[in-house]
Amino acid sequence: MAADMGIAQKLESEIICGICWNHISQPITMDCGHNFCQECLSWSWTVGVAPFSCPECRQVSQIRELPARNVSLENLTDIGKQLSSHRLQSTEGQRQCPTHKKVFEFFCEEDQTLLCVSCCQMPEHEAHKLSPIEEAAHNYRKKLHEILNRLGKDFDETEKLLPQQEEVRRPLVDWVSMISGEYYKLHYFVMEEELECGEILEAQIISNHKLSRHIQTLQEIIQEMDESSLKPNLDLLQDFTELLGRSESLLSQRSKAVIPELEEFPITALIDILNKFRVDISVDPKSDPTYVIVSEDLRSMRAGEGWQVEPNQPEDPVWHYVFAEQFFTSGRHYWEVDVTQIPQWVVGIYTPFLSTGMGRNPNSLASVFLLRCVKKKDHYNFQTYPGSLNHQAKDPVPRVGVFLEYSFGEGLFYNVLQRSLIYRFCPIPFTEPAIPVFSPGPPLSGTKPGTMTICPVDSHLCACCYSSSSVVEPQSTTRLPGCGPSLFQASPGRE
Template sequence: MAAAREILQEMQKEITCGICQSYFSQPVTMECGHSFCQACLSQSWRVEATAFSCPQCGQMAQVREFPTVNECLAQLADLGKQLSCQLLQSTEGQHQCATHKEVLKFFCEEDQTLLCVRCQQTPEHEAHQLSPIDQVAPSYKEKFQHIQSHLEKLLDEAEKLLAEENPGVDWESMIQGEYLTLHNFLLEEESRCLDRMSQERRASQDRLSRQMQSLQLLMLDLQEAGSQPDVELLQDTKQLLARSESVLSQRPGTISSELRSYPIPGMLEILHRFRVDIRLDPTSAGAWATVSEDLKSVKAAEGWQGHTNHPGGGHFVFADQSFGTSGNHWYWEVDVTQLPQWTLGIHTTGLMDRNEEDSSAVLFLLSCVKKDEDYYLQSYPESLNHRVKDPVPRIGVFVEYCPGTVIFYNVLQRSLIYMFYPILFTDPITPIFCPSPPLPGTEPGAMTLCPVDSHLCACCYSAP
């Protein structure tokens, strides 16, 4: 019996279609010697094609005419089918119950298991619906054929979706065009957005490819199950039904026809993603400044004159938190509406004691100085000295630890003031503030840290 099975297996290789992997149906043989079902070969060739090639080896046919049916091969395929059925039927009696060593004759609908006569008499199957194998197997074959037809439709749908790689709208170019209108800072955001689009597309294609592979494997298993004898078919019924239910519940999703959201916000909208809630450290103020109870604002003390050899006169109020031990981006805004002169920026810790005036600390500062009727924005340690017609009501500060960058923004104008770059940060970063001495004849004004949810626009601000 084993030898006959081996001979049949060798024979099956010669009478099996390379496209559908089933016994030949009206086989046709190409010039290269490879044979296929007539219907399979017809479906693999496009009507508008100017030349035909072998689906197996790729050799081009010399003539366009469709090959005729190979009658000898068709008879051999029919003979193989008959031998296969006879061999399978002769082995049905060899399937026995593992517990009682008796022939399996019944199928339990509830448990979807095969039973012998003694199994059906056990208490666990007493109330179950049992059917003879030869009666119940055809219904499952029909059910598998129905599932297979659904799988074929889903596979066609998945193939069409996977072929639609061109979404019809070149979103990448549109997004790139929008990013080009923004500041250089947005280049990183542009790259992140495009990378995310590419990753999502690859993920969708990979998901569909895996789903198609799952569909194809299940179809092959169902085809194989349909050609098995009743006993072997019913042995795998539970597993095949569970797999079929899982696969059929997952419909292919669109790859590219779906409209995805890739917002390109303005500069400050992006910066607001990195807003941090800063509070002042009152112990760093000394006698020259006063910090509010909510630790959100500071003003110069009465009579303080400061020094002119250093921005802010060497006096700074520090924030009560530092940055650099976690994260990479931080952004905060400072309201300087009440101040004609001020200084703010960042200080790297570990190089200067907060209460020392003479120090070699690393500072990156922006100052506003009033001269006559004009206001000047000055940077330290570099050489910005920019005149502005009106005072800047709110300053935005953005810090990127790696690569080291400190950027100051005019929040009302939504524009860049100055950028320190590159900076090799090695220590934590602490925001610092100085309201500067009041001008003669004026009252000290407050420098205020803005809440993280606050926004400033031209429609809600009027110059003093």
Template sequence: MAAAAAMEMFQQLQSQITCPICGNYFCEPVTIGCGHSFCRACLPRSAATAFSCPECRQMTQVRGFLFINGNLAELTKLGKQLRSQLLQSTGGQRRCAIHKEVLEYFCEDDQTVLCLRCCQAPEHGAHRHCPVEEAASNCRKKIQHLQRCLQKYFKETKKLLVKEKRPVIDWEEMISKEYRKRDSLMRDELYHYLERMDQEKKNKKERLSQESSTLQDLMLDLQEADSQPNLDLLRDVKELLERSKSALSQRAKALIPEVRVCPISGTIETLNQFRVDIRLDPASASPCLIVAEDLKSVRAGEGWQVDSPHGDDSDLPMVLAEQAFTSGIQYWEVDVTQLPQWTLGIHTTYLRIKSPGRIIKCALVFFLRCVKKEDGQYLQSYPGSLNHKLKGSIPRIGVYLEYKTGNLAFYNVLQSSLIYQLPDISFVAPVRPMFSPGPPLQGTKPAPMNLCAVDSHLSSCCYSSL
């Protein structure tokens, strides 16, 4: 009777040291705001999770870090010891609470101990049963195996921890060194290029100085010839006139500025990190433009009269992109291989006060334009002062837009070179890429302007066109 009473008292204690969620003895017990306790692992880990207590259903906010209830953890430990002592005092002969018979069997399906009559009951009759001793022996083998595995992993983790403190390869230093090396190479490249530009300036200055001296001598010769007698003048004038014409011709050529090509290593690779897949918006296209069905190409139609003047740059036949940008960095490329004339840039809007109380929205464009003239192709910008001759055609143009800083730049993709960067722009409205494939040259068939796919590369035709 004393043993039965002790077992009953233990069962009452057991209910106090058992987690209501997992049904096992507490493991790292914590107590929440309503006063009920649970295993820490059984509670949600997110600090933003509203938790409904299984005991009282009260909603409480579970903090990310809950302190272990030391008293309850100690009580759980004592409960486990008491259970072991009770089992030993009764010879391990615990009895079924329903049938009062000895618990001799273990149900492998339900993971619970049973008496003989429980094993014969309908709810357990089809399950796998084995003697308690055999089940306990198998369980101990599993525990011992897990102990060996954990011990092995523990040793390996300790070794890794030691290696982590003294790594064989210092990846951070190696990667940092690579970046420093790249910076050093770029600095060297910049230094050599600036040095070359400085030398070019000196050479140009010397050439202009010599040319100035030559022109001065030529003017003196002309002045002297002008004062000579007629016969003497006519005898020497042919050579003098030829020298003068030659000097004027060379001077005219020297006055034409050219677009400078400055290849910068890794430029396009860096810009490609910001590539966006641009598609055209047919609804925005001028009537004289034809947009392809795939929205990736546009060409001039018959309605574009080459000689017809336009009011201003906002009247330029163009088509806009579907995308409108209000932040971030974007980069896109356009194939202009077949176009002798083209315009690329961006389109935005601004508000203009027309009269007191009347505000209208106006279009504004910023662009780079290629114009064909008798002596070659010229690049012009708006706004800006670019009006320079091209040394060779450019098959593909890269356009870089940084909304926050108002940075708009154009690149020669093949040469990995900056063509021109417009003065910083202050954007106040969405920005859309703008495209204009013309005007077409008189007597020529209009060619397409193609938007390059994000993963596209320069084709052989781009190289052969140079």
């Protein structure tokens, strides 16, 4: 019985069309030995499979026309159909519904289950689409046939991509080496810049040492002269010539007053790298409009009429700030502020509480990290609070970049136009959100308040698009004091 079943299955496999998976109709045999229905083969060659090639193994036939019908296989197929029918009836007769003990005659399309006549009458199948088993099998063979052809077409298209993939694996152009070389070149340029900056800073350190030694020598000779003036006449006259020569030599080396300048060391690709971390910033709408007027789009601000600065202003005037609506508790964030229209400004970072245990007082020394610019006569003073920066520059900074590295506790300020660092606060022991803060003033006495603008994310500044004529120069200037705790006067609206 098992041997007969095996022969029947082998015969069945020989008389099945490799395209429609039904018994072959008007069979055609290819040179490779695969058999197909005449209609299926003609249809297959019109939907993507190259003519004169086998749809199954893709072997191209040497005969450039549709092969003749295989009459012997057609007769064998008729015999196989009869045997298959008997075997199917015998097999399906043995497959019965376990509930009703009846032969399966229908197929439920929704549940994808075999049903007997009694199962079809059950309530759960009343609204379902039921098909006779032979009809359902035919439909599913047809779907398999369609999927098979789609897979065959996809196989052919993918096979055509193989040479291109080989080209990617073994490219004629070594892109990896070329791009790696560009990064190496960038590293080399940055190292050169670092060495140049180091040499300049080293020269400044040496100059400062020389100045310190000059001051020390002056102190020594002054003390020596004081002591000589008290000596007896003979001793005084004996040492006077040598002491006078040393004094004149020292006076000829008299140093000029040294005012620290804000150094600009452009760093290659610095701003391009920082722009990867650009974030969208806007002003908190609850900011106090009495002292700082905020635009409707919450991106621009200027000093309000209530923020008056008199010529006889106190040594420590009150400064007014607004906060950003956004806050940060992790990650890296970068934003830029346009200060072209204001000669004096403050940008920075505020955090309600630090791990130093200084509390939530916004006037706390450790709760704000600020960079401020003050206009004094013909130069601009840049100061940090807290911090030691107190340098001047001849030209204003039109746009300031602020970079926050929350995890490492860093707050950095940049001159965007010159692509250079202004100052870095580090470490900042953040434990709660860090909030950007801004101050578009104080306005100079007798001048119209200008506008400070938070730049959009897609806004970029370079030397070719910036003109110094766009800077509004004030009509008069007023000297402002150094930064102190009382300068941080938080505007209402931020707890």
